Amino acid sequence: MHRTVRKGLFWKFLRHKSGSLGLALSLVFLLMALFGPGLAPYDPSAADYSHTLSGISTQHWLGTDNFGRDLLSRTLVGARYSLGIGILATLIGAGVGGVWGLWSGYAGGFWDSLSMRLVDVLLAFPGLLPAIGLIAITGPGLLPVIMASAFFSVPIFARLVRGSTLQMKERAYIEAAHALGAGSRRVMRVHLLPSVLAPVLVYVTLRIGTVMLIASSLSFLGLGVQPPTPEWGAMLSDAQLYLATDPLLAIAPGLAITLTVLGLNLLGDGLRDTLDPKLK
């Protein structure tokens, strides 16, 4: 893309109020994920049984949990787990689904219909079900929750990229590449991939938020990241027992997830409005 066009789009994005707010929120939580462990005043997993459920104090700004662990430190470090899982799982889902969709759309014919029927079958299980199903097989943990959340996005990206590939492969420049003797792999990698990437990138931003909600839901159900790891969904699961007496235990990680996902959704909407003038 030409530099002036890029600069113009950048200013256009900054004029998008909610998009800019989303960018700011996302940056705050991204910085928290990068530097949270350094900023945390206490070790997030260190129990202190003499200060359990202490409430807000000058030593513990957000109080402590039932093991006497500092809630602020756990929330700060939790950003790395929750946002990290969201980003990693979305990228894996987009990568696998993208290759699938690119191949399916390019191959066409029988293999395309067969692979799209498989996508239909995978999409026939709504909501969290595919992710829960996968974890039922592998058992809970950090890696299974990343794989399950990624798996959840694969058919969606496969369908999206296949659609774009079908449109693009009829263009004259692809025909020209074939005429010049380029092989299928080269056409897919060098010519098709860059043109289908733009819509995928916007969707990736919108998707990270959804994937974060899925992953934290799994941890909340006890199927994802296990205690004492300070993942926000797992922290909310622990907080359930103390809801009546210490609601802050739920509010801190709950607000953290909500604001991160809100930021990513607003950012994704802003990017879509800026990059695709047809959609308003």
Place this chain on the structure above:
Amino acid sequence: MLAYILRRLLEVIPTLLGVAVVVFLFIHALPGDPARLAAGPDATVQEVQLLRERFGLDKPLVVQFVYFLNNLARGNLGNSYRDGKPALLSVMNHFSLTFWLSLIAILLAALVGILVGIAAAVYRNSWLDLGATTLAVGGISVPSFFLGMILIYLFAVNLRIFPVSGGQGWRGLVLPALTLAAGPLGTIARFARSSLLEVLGEDFTRTARAKGLSSPVVVFKHALRNALIPVVTMTGLQFGFLLGGAVVVESVFNYPGLGWLLIQSISARDYPVIEGLLLVFALEFVLVNLLVDLLYGVLDPRISYA
């Protein structure tokens, strides 16, 4: 129309067959021995072996799949390993609870979501629009388990208006339904806004305004009817998601619906019930999609089903 419905129903069969294969393979990939679990911790090796033969688990996988399809075709999913009752009966007993919860949630989400969407579109770029849009994105962004916990804290623990757990008459339905409605409400409001904005810019709405019709008449009588068509599709799809996606909300409120049953059955490795649940989830999702397509024609007479 009838031919179209029949064709669409026939098209559903390969998808459902694929679903059956995925469900069967999934069940057999689950770790743990269901015969051992069903026999209990004190059972001897012989007793476990007997149970394995009774469940047909000693047969090769292909033979088990043929049995599975054969039984499926007759609506027989076998008996629950836990209580020995037919698995389908168990699924159906919990189905109505999830169905009513999802139906109330989707009606609430559609009603409020459409109104919020109309307000945002009519007063575009105003503070009302910004508030409505923020509310909509907020609804999509808040995790249902967090919203559920906040509602429990406010209305059950502090104000004591509603019970903490669901499934106790209509009052037990209010908080879970509100929690479940938040996500779809946001999606429907955003969709209604953009759809109405598009229609408000079209020639026929401009003509209606040029005739001197008042703004409410233009919006409600002319624009809304056309703008609602894609919103109906979105609402239907969301309903399909709710039926299978109530797992988390049912867990927060300890509401004994299908999602709750799924978590229980997975931990007990109750194969027949898990099979039944997954098949019912997939079937209802596919049928809801079909119904939405048919509803399209009712709302928009231009769509023909030739």
